[in-house]
Structures are given as structure tokens and as C-alpha cells.
Amino acid sequence: MNGGMMSTVTQRIRQVLRQVRGPATSDAVFEATALIVGAAFLLVGFLGALPVFWGRELSISGTGSIGMFAAYGGAIAAALAFALGRLAVRVPEPDPTRARDGFAVPGDRLRWYDLAAIAFAHAAIAYLGWLGIAQLLEQSFVDAPVFAFPGAILVAVAFALTGYVAFLSAVALTPTVLSLVLAVFLVVGAFAAMLASSDVHWWRDNLSALGMSSNSASVAFNVTLIIAGIMVTTISRYATAGLPVDDPVDRRGRTIVRGGLILMGIFLACVGIFPVDEFFGLHNTVATGMVVVFAVVVVGLPWFVRSIPRVFVGLGWTYVLVIVLLGAFFAVGYYNLTAVELIAAVLIFSWIIVFLRTAGTMGGHAPRADALTAPDAVVR
Template identity: 45%
Template structure:
């Protein structure tokens, strides 16, 4: 029996630990929910609802569980298996940058869990109009939501790599922006521009600006882990990789600055950050071929097509065919989409680690 267990694939150990973490979260949070809900019937969504309780608790548990998943490997708070630039195993410990990146990713997981369950609760509330949930059932449901969240986040955290980070970045950006759109106090915000979502003192603006800031931090982490120049002997390729790294870091910083400086705070800094991000993206698209020559040709063509589409969208805005919101959405979606594809291609190009 001992020999059989020692020969089990490492992934089974991760799954076993994730089951324990998820089960523990289900029991603990279920008991807390039971004590909080005792004797009451709760609405599905809204203030004081089972959906609100489960979403907030899932957000907190998601953050803590991701951190625990990284510590489970006993390598410190490194975003990947080790901090050598692409997640390959090393004996090194976590650096300060590793810890910052890890907490940023953990926060993204927590926010995705929070907003995701809030949205699902709202959908269910629309499907079960005026329905309430008895306190015992509510406690079980809340415990199940939190247990599933803990299990999924721990399993993802313990095996985090560039591929999974690309999925997180996509989910985080989509959920954050959609939440801001759906909760905007002015339903006609789109008549102005996309940045109008971040100009009010509301939950919508908080979600919009926080999404941009955290996404920017994640992109700067991508720059370090997806552009490892060590071991590259060709000086031209080494320089190209470093250029791409600097470009990605600038994109991340400028993206965060778009959220840090909403239009109502500083129009100049906001616009410089937004335009600068698109300009740097254009440079990176043309630099990446020399930095990652092993990537498929379709990846390079995709970048050129995206760049051309952004130029066309901006021209349409200038001639009055597009409103500013449409041009911003096209540019933002294409830049994010390319970053996600680049992250996956870079991860696929990295040597597999076991």
C-alpha cells in the first residue's frame, strides 16, 4: 500500500489536498451560516440574502485558499512552481516581487469568486421570483458554494502556470467589466465612453477601476514569467525578449494607471495612459516575432490583424462612424485577447516540468 501511494501521480496529491480544503471550508462556513441564518427565511439575492452571504464568504475564502495553495508546496509565496521566470523548478525562495504577484493573483481569484457568485445569485433570483430559502437549506447552499470555491481555487493554485493564469486574466477582466456595466447608475453611460464607468462614486466605478488596477498588476507579473531571457545565447533574441518584457510591463503599468486616474480625477493622465497602452501594444506585436520565433505563424498573423483592426476602429471614430465607446471596446478587447493568447503560446513554448 505504501509503495502504491508513493508511486501515485503528483496530481492526485493535489486533488486529495483540494478535497480536504473544500470539505473543511464546507463544514466551517456551513456552521457559521447556520448560526447566522438561524430561524429566518432568506431571499436568494440582494441585501441580507443567502447569495450575498455566500458570495462575500467565497471571495474571502478564495483569497485565503489561493495563498494556502501556494504555501502547500513549501516554496514560499511564489506564483508558480518556483520563481525562475517560467515556473520551472528551482531551489530559490520567494522574492518580494513574487509575494506581491502572488497576493495580486490571490486577490483576483477572490474578486472573481465574489462577483461570479453575486451574478449567479441575481440570475437565480430572477428565475425564482419572490422565493425565499429556509435557514437550514440556506446554510447548506452557502456551505456548498464556499466549499466548491475553496476546492477549485486550491487545485488551481497548487498547479498554477501560465496557461491557468491566462484563464484567470480572461475571467477576471470579463466579470469585472460586466459587473461595472450592469451596476452602472446611469444606464446610458455608453453614450459617453467606456471610461464613464469609472467616474462616479458607486460600486460600479469601484468594480471598474479595481478591475483595471489588478489586471494591470497581473500583466506586469506576466511580463516577468512569460519573458524569461536566461539561457538565451543569441544576443539578438535576448535583446528582443527584454524589449517584449519592458513593453508588457509598460502595458500593465499603463492599464493600472487608467484605473488609478479616472477621467474625473485627471483627464490628462487617464488619456495618456490609455493611448500609451495601445501604442506600446503596437510595438510589442512587432517585437514578439524575434523574441518567440518558435511560436506558430498564426500567432504572429493574429497580432498583425488585431493591430490593423484597432487602427480601423480608431479611424471609424475619427470620421464619426463609431462612437468613442465602440472604439475603446474594440481596442480593449483586442489588446486583452492578444495578451491572453500570448500568455498561452509562451506557456506552451516553455519546457514541461514534472
């Protein structure tokens, strides 16, 4: 009886996985597969944590704690689940007339380095997120011990939830999802660097002080900027893929906007590659260059993309004016450089996210390669 039930379950799992690999993939099948992936990580997490925790009283956070175990394992689970999700939507023989990866037009797709950066962002969010949750729980349950069995269950649930979310993020990767991942990654990475900084008064200098080689948070801060820069270059292709290219003027304008966004991503990555204490001139050049490129793209947007909504143009110009005003406040000593950099960063990245959504409404969307061939198709 048990053997027959196991055989039935195994056949069902194989059937679901085969259906995911096919072109007629539905959201229900993705959801079912995500649950299977989550269940697998739940089992792996429990079986891996229980022998390690057995016979010990564990702390919630800190070295050797369940929080640390969940953070490291969650990062691995996020990366693996993301890779599984991308394999699930991979089309062996893609149709050149269909759009892929949420692009507005066919013929473009995410490259391996794009996916590697996005996978790393998922892993970093999981790692830093579980560390933060553990620290919060540690402060809520002061000196509370955690025994082996419940600790293993908690770790297993963390693995399962991480794998489930990362898998669904991978199979439903769209410009909106990617912009959300970028925003969360930047916030989590920046706050992690601030909390881990060996200089508690880093803010008296500037934001780049977090990336100085003498600061214990330099690796976290600089890697965050590098990965975020790669993701911005990916977003630039997403954001401009659906812009109108009906005549040479529109095509040239789209090329300028795309090139500007890519250049911003490169400059952002270079800010992390060249710490301010080791490459002062180069660091300041790329940091300033990113702001200048942003201003050029925003101010020239109504000429580069003539069909862009004027409301969005006004929003961008307002952002530029605010950044200029902040620069003036810094010049007269009213604001310090950290405040200017933080507000400017928030404005720039929020503009990119809104531009991504605005540009997506301007072009026609080709059918997705992983969409159902018929609206009433049913997975049996």
C-alpha cells in the same frame, strides 16, 4: 470504536498534509488535500450560516440574503484556500536548477505582490460570481423564500466549491491558468461595474465613464483595472521566461518584449488609478500609451523574437490593423469611443493570452520544483 476511527482519520489527514509539504508531491495528493480543504469550508460555512439564518425566511439575493452571505464568505474562502494552496507547494529549500511556479526556466518565481494580486482576483471572481448566480436564481424563483436549514446547506456548498477550486488553482498555477484567471477576472469585473453603474447610459461616453468618481461603479471598475495591471506584469515574466536568449540580439529582443508587456500592465493599472474625470490628461495619456506600446511590440515582434512563428506574427499584425481601422471609424463618427475601446481591449488581452501559449512552446522547460522525482513514484 468512534475514538479509534477519529484517530485514524486524523492520522490520515496529517499524513496527507505532510506528503504535500514534501518534494515528491503528486496530483492525487493535491486532489485529496483540495477535498479536505473543501470539506473544512463546508463545515465552517454550515456552522456559520445556520445560527445567522435560524428562525428567518431569507431571500435569494439582496441585502441579508443567502446570495450576499455566500458572496462575502466565498470571497474569504477563495483567498484563504489560495493561500493554503501556495503554502502546500512552497519548498523550504528550493533547488536553483528546477523551475518554479510554471516558469519555463529556473531562477524565476512569483513574488509576494504577484500572489497577492492573484489571490485578490480569485476572491473577486468568487464574490461577483456568487452574487450573479444569486441574482439569476432570484429571477428564476420569483418571491420564493429560503428557510434556514436549506439556506445554510447552500451557503456551505458555495464555500466548499469555492475553496476547492481556489486551492487547486493555487497549487497548479501555470501561465495558462493565470491567463484564464485574468480573463475571467476582467470579464466579471467589467460586467459587475456595468451592472452597478449609476449612469445607465455610460456607454454613450466611453468605457472610462465607469471609473468616474461620480459613478457608483467607480470602485469596482478602477480596482479591476489596477489588479489586472499587476497581473499583466506577472504574465509578462511568464510569457518571456522561455524565449530564446542564445545570443545578444535575442537577449535584447526578449528584454524589449518583456519591458513592453510590463509597461502595458503599468499603464493599465494607471488607467484605474487616475479616473478620467479627475485626471483627464494623464488618464488619456496612459490609455493611449498602452495601445501604442502594444502596437510597437506586435509590429516589431519578428525582429525582437526572430524564432516566433510567422502565423502568430500575422495574427498580431491583423489585430493592429483592426484597431487602426476602428480608430478611423471613430474619427469619422461611424463608431463611438466605447465600441472602439471594448473591441481593442478584447484584441489586446486575447493576443497576450495567445502569446503566452506560443512563447511557452518555444523554450525548453526545466523540471518543476514540485514534480515527482520519479515518474512511477507512488504516495502511500
